[in-house]
Amino acid sequence: MPSPNNSDLTRVGLWRRGKDVLATIGAAGAVVLVLVPLIAIFGYLVYKGIGSLNWAFLTETPKPVGEPGGGMANAIAGSCLILLIASCLGVPIGIGAGIYLAEYGRNRFGDLIRFTADVLNGVPSIVIGIVAYGIVVLAQGHFSALAGGVALGIMMIPTITRATEEMLLLVPQTIREAAYGLGVARWRTTLSITLRTASSGVITGVMLAFARVAGETAPLLFTAFGNQYWNWKINQPTAALSLQVFTYAISPFDEWHRQAWAGALILIILIVVAVSAVRVAASHGMLKGTS
Amino acid sequence: MGVGINVEHLDAWFGKTQSLHDISMMIQANHATAIIGPSGCGKSTFVRCLNRMHETIPEARVSGRVRMGDLDVYNGTAAVQIRRRIGMVFQKPNPFPTMSIYDNVAAGLKLNGFHDRRRLDEIVERSLKVSALWDEVKDNLRKKSGASLSGGQQQRLCIARALAVEPQVLLMDEPCSALDPISTGKIEELIFQLKENFTIVIVTHNMQQASRVAEFTGFFLMGRLVEFDKTEKIFTTPSDKRTEDYITGRFG
Numbered sequence: 001m002p003s004p005n006n007s008d009l010t011r012v013g014l015w016r017r018g019k020d021v022l023a024t025i026g027a028a029g030a031v032v033l034v035l036v037p038l039i040a041i042f043g044y045l046v047y048k049g050i051g052s053l054n055w056a057f058l059t060e061t062p063k064p065v066g067e068p069g070g071g072m073a074n075a076i077a078g079s080c081l082i083l084l085i086a087s088c089l090g091v092p093i094g095i096g097a098g099i100y101l102a103e104y105g106r107n108r109f110g111d112l113i114r115f116t117a118d119v120l121n122g123v124p125s126i127v128i129g130i131v132a133y134g135i136v137v138l139a140q141g142h143f144s145a146l147a148g149g150v151a152l153g154i155m156m157i158p159t160i161t162r163a164t165e166e167m168l169l170l171v172p173q174t175i176r177e178a179a180y181g182l183g184v185a186r187w188r189t190t191l192s193i194t195l196r197t198a199s200s201g202v203i204t205g206v207m208l209a210f211a212r213v214a215g216e217t218a219p220l221l222f223t224a225f226g227n228q229y230w231n232w233k234i235n236q237p238t239a240a241l242s243l244q245v246f247t248y249a250i251s252p253f254d255e256w257h258r259q260a261w262a263g264a265l266i267l268i269i270l271i272v273v274a275v276s277a278v279r280v281a282a283s284h285g286m287l288k289g290t291s
Numbered sequence: 292m293g294v295g296i297n298v299e300h301l302d303a304w305f306g307k308t309q310s311l312h313d314i315s316m317m318i319q320a321n322h323a324t325a326i327i328g329p330s331g332c333g334k335s336t337f338v339r340c341l342n343r344m345h346e347t348i349p350e351a352r353v354s355g356r357v358r359m360g361d362l363d364v365y366n367g368t369a370a371v372q373i374r375r376r377i378g379m380v381f382q383k384p385n386p387f388p389t390m391s392i393y394d395n396v397a398a399g400l401k402l403n404g405f406h407d408r409r410r411l412d413e414i415v416e417r418s419l420k421v422s423a424l425w426d427e428v429k430d431n432l433r434k435k436s437g438a439s440l441s442g443g444q445q446q447r448l449c450i451a452r453a454l455a456v457e458p459q460v461l462l463m464d465e466p467c468s469a470l471d472p473i474s475t476g477k478i479e480e481l482i483f484q485l486k487e488n489f490t491i492v493i494v495t496h497n498m499q500q501a502s503r504v505a506e507f508t509g510f511f512l513m514g515r516l517v518e519f520d521k522t523e524k525i526f527t528t529p530s531d532k533r534t535e536d537y538i539t540g541r542f543g
Contacts, residue, residue, distance in 0.1 A: 106349070172385070174381060174383060174385040175385055175387065175388070176347075177344065177347065177379075177381065177385070178381065178385045178386075178387065178449070178452075179387075179398070179402065180344060180347055180374060181342065181344060181374055181378065181379035181381075181453070182374065182375070182378075182398065182399035182402070182403075182452065182453070182456055183371045183372065183373075183374035183375030183376075183399065183403060183456060184371070184398075184399065184402045184403060185371050188402050189402075192402055193387060193398075193402075196387075196389050196390075197387065197388055197389050199389070
């Protein structure tokens with residue numbers, strides 16, 4: 001058998017090393033491409049918005065046109081209220097449906113739900129706004145935080161459902177069997193073992209859904225409607241940051257434009273803080289294994 | 292104390308495929324019974340029928356009678372009640388990955404609604420001592436995840452978890468097949484001690500292991516129980532040609 005001579009080996013080595021370097025550069029380049037828009041957006045928001053950001057902006061309601069100052073405190077509170085309602089609606093239904101699909105949904109009905117969730121995920125947000133208008137606003141007779149929350153909650157459901165299903169299916173069957181083998185009932189196994197094992201993935205899904213709807217404007221236009229004043233009642237029209245940014249951005253006033261930038265900055269910060277807080281809270285007391 | 296298991300005319304199916312044919316067998320209380328046979332012969336299916344784990348798989352079906360002590364396993368008792376009395380240890384160690392060592396051992400009791408802290412502490416300590424893991428983990432009971440232990444430790448953790456619910460029978464489905472010889476040795480020693488208080492059924496691919504730990508051995512082939520006798524008899528003077536062929540390594 002002829003032995004490969006040295007130069008052959010070196011050539012193979014060089015080509016392999018070359019491919020290795022190319023692949024590494026490619027992967028690093030992809031990371032940069034992902035990060036650049038994110039950093040650019042955040043940086044531009046800070047650049048444009050930081051100037052108008054002050055204590056008054058965070059604590060006062062909007063001033064009438066022409067008067068300088070004022071803030072978006074009511075819109076910040078309104079966004080929090082609407083997102084809270086949306087989460088109360090979307091998270092339990094989304095996770096519940098995901099559990100059904102993963103643990104009991106290997107049948108026609110499961111396929112139907114899966115298909116429906118995927119279609120719902122693709123429905124334009126303004127259409128969902130119209131639905132919430134139809135079922136809540138018309139029934140109540142006026143715009144409200146509840147209607148806004150319902151619209152955003154519906155939007156959260158399909159994302160959470162599919163993420164929960166995927167994450168639960170990743171939990172090895174042997175973990176479920178370990179619980180069954182201890183005489184633990186099936187529902188208890190699902191909640192205390194399977195869901196708990198998959199919890200970090202499920203939380204990621206919930207946070208994705210939350211972050212996605214937190215910035216939604218279209219479905220709030222004719223549900224929450226917006227409000228220039230404080231409102232804490234869920235059955236009253238409510239301001240929201242995204243709405244306020246929209247209103248201010250299309251206005252002809254420079255002062256309002258500057259405030260719109262600051263509002264957008266606050267919205268992003270709010271989302272980052274909420275997502276991080278949930279992450280920290282969820283990882284608290286949870287032990288990480290090596291396998 | 293352990294109880295005996297009496298199996299009569301047990302058949303098991305996956306969908307339309309019959310994987311166990313007319314198995315009858317008396318498993319002695321407080322002894323170890325080994326189940327041997329080539330891959331796919333129905334060993335695992337058989338032990339999974341004893342604690343009704345078989346039926347957790349969709350389309351799986353069982354017929355026949357299994358009596359455990361004075362309990363009719365398939366008649367008049369809920370599956371979860373049966374499984375609390377028959378502990379199970381699996382082929383691959385499967386600790387609950389998000390739980391601490393303590394919570395893993397206490398899981399069976401906690402999830403069945405038992406919350407007396409002091410009793411739990413006692414039971415966890417005793418179970419870990421019996422499974423010979425206590426000294427290695429006692430300082431990190433609540434700090435370390437069950438999944439952070441080595442493979443052999445994880446398997447002993449799983450044994451402790453099974454023992455904590457105080458079963459009468461312990462089913463072990465190839466408990467050492469994923470372990471190195473030292474860990475295997477520890478588990479085999481453990482089986483010896485456990486026999487005093489439990490009835491043990493162990494599925495194994497390793498015939499030396501069967502002869503080391505078990506008083507009785509059953510040889511399965513293609514879903515049928517070919518021969519069931521004292522281990523010594525099976526390995527020295529088997530009465531069936533197929534058993535002899537298998538243990539002398541002519542097939543399987």
